Amino acid sequence: MTDKLLLLDGPEGLVHLLPFLFEYHPENSVVLAGITPAGEPLGFLRTDLPADPGLWPSLAEELLDAHRDEAASFGYPTHRLVAYICPDPDDPNYGPRSRLTHQPIADCFRDACRRQGLVLGEAVYVTRTHYWPMLTTAPSGGHPIPEPPAELDPTGLPRSSDVLKSLAPVTGAQAAAMAATLDSAVRTLHAEIRSDGHQSVVDNAMDLVATTVAELAAGARQAKETPDDLAARLLLALQYDDVRNTALVHCEDHELPAANELWLALAHRCPAAYADHAAVPLALHAFTAWALGDDARSRLALQAAEACMPDQDLTRILLGMFNDGAAFEHLRAHLREHRAAWGIPVAD
Structure with missing residues (x-):
C-alpha cells in the first residue's frame, strides 16, 4: 500500500x-x-x-x-x-x-x-x-x-485481470501436448519410486531444481524455452514438500530473476487436468516477485495459487508473512542458513 x-x-x-x-x-x-x-x-x-x-x-x-x-x-x-x-x-x-x-x-x-x-x-x-x-x-x-x-x-x-491472465496456463494444442508429457512423466516417476525409493527420487529432484536455476541464472537459455519433458519433471518434483522448500533458497540477487521466470514458466505448463500442480510454482513466483519488489504481482500470484489449490501450505504461509509485513532480507537470512545446512551451493 x-x-x-x-x-x-x-x-x-x-x-x-x-x-x-x-x-x-x-x-x-x-x-x-x-x-x-x-x-x-x-x-x-x-x-x-x-x-x-x-x-x-x-x-x-x-x-x-x-x-x-x-x-x-x-x-x-x-x-x-x-x-x-x-x-x-x-x-x-x-x-x-x-x-x-x-x-x-x-x-x-x-x-x-x-x-x-x-x-x-x-x-x-x-x-x-x-x-x-x-x-x-x-x-x-x-x-x-x-x-x-x-x-x-x-x-x-497494473490491473488485476491483466496480471491474472499472464499467470494463466496454456490452452488448446499446447495444453494437450503438455498433459500427455505429464502423464508420461508420472509413469516414469512411479517406476523410479518402485526402483529406487522415495528419498532417492526427492534427492534427485532437489539436484534438478538447483541445476535448472543455475543454468538459467548463467544465461544458458530463457525459462520459457524449458523443454516440456524437463518442465514436467520439475512440476512433479515440486509437489514434494522438501523439494518445494529447497526451491525457496534460490534467492540470491543473481538467481531471483531466473527463478522468478522459471516458476512462472512452470505454472504456464499446467493444463486443466494438472491445474492443482500450478499452486506451488505460482506461490514460488509470488515469493520471487515479492523479493524483486513487485508486491502487486506477488499478491495476485498468491490469489491464483489459492484458486488452483485452496489452503496450500506455501500459499498460506506466504500470505501470512505478507500480511504481517515481513521483510524479505530477514527471511533471506534464514533461507541462507538452511541452504548451507542442506549443502546447496551458490553458483556465481
Whole structure:
C-alpha cells in the first residue's frame, strides 16, 4: 500500500483510493474497507466476485465477520465501512447493465451491516471508466472517474485481470501436448519410486531444481524455452514438500530473476487436468516477485495459487508473512542458513 497519507472526500475519493489499497486495480473483486471519521483508510479485505448470486448474502456476512475480527484484534476505533464491487471487464454486460445486475450485492452488505450493528457508508460500483454510488443515488449512467489528485495517480498500477491472465496456463494444442508429457512423466516417476525409493527420487529432484536455476541464472537459455519433458519433471518434483522448500533458497540477487521466470514458466505448463500442480510454482513466483519488489504481482500470484489449490501450505504461509509485513532480507537470512545446512551451493 502507498505510504502517502490518504484522506477521502466522498465517492470520488473512494474510487481514487481503491487501487492504492492493493497496489493494483482490483477487478472481478469485492473489497470491504474501513474508513475513520477523519477519512483515513482503516483495514481492508478483498475476495473474488462470485458469479452465482446465491452466494452474495453469505459473501457479505463472511467479509463483515472477517473485518470485525480484524478490527477487534488491532483495536480499530469507531469507523464506517465502504464496499467496492469491481466487475469482470470480460463480462459482456460490463458497465451500466452489469451494475444493475450486481445491485443486490450492495443490498446484501447494507442488510448484513444492520444485523451486525455496523455502519455501511456506501457501496461503490467501479468499472475502468465510471463509478456508481449504489446506496445513495438511483441507477444512472454513472459518473466518469475524474482525474485523480497527483498523490493518488494510479496510472502506473497494473490491473488485476491483466496480471491474472499472464499467470494463466496454456490452452488448446499446447495444453494437450503438455498433459500427455505429464502423464508420461508420472509413469516414469512411479517406476523410479518402485526402483529406487522415495528419498532417492526427492534427492534427485532437489539436484534438478538447483541445476535448472543455475543454468538459467548463467544465461544458458530463457525459462520459457524449458523443454516440456524437463518442465514436467520439475512440476512433479515440486509437489514434494522438501523439494518445494529447497526451491525457496534460490534467492540470491543473481538467481531471483531466473527463478522468478522459471516458476512462472512452470505454472504456464499446467493444463486443466494438472491445474492443482500450478499452486506451488505460482506461490514460488509470488515469493520471487515479492523479493524483486513487485508486491502487486506477488499478491495476485498468491490469489491464483489459492484458486488452483485452496489452503496450500506455501500459499498460506506466504500470505501470512505478507500480511504481517515481513521483510524479505530477514527471511533471506534464514533461507541462507538452511541452504548451507542442506549443502546447496551458490553458483556465481
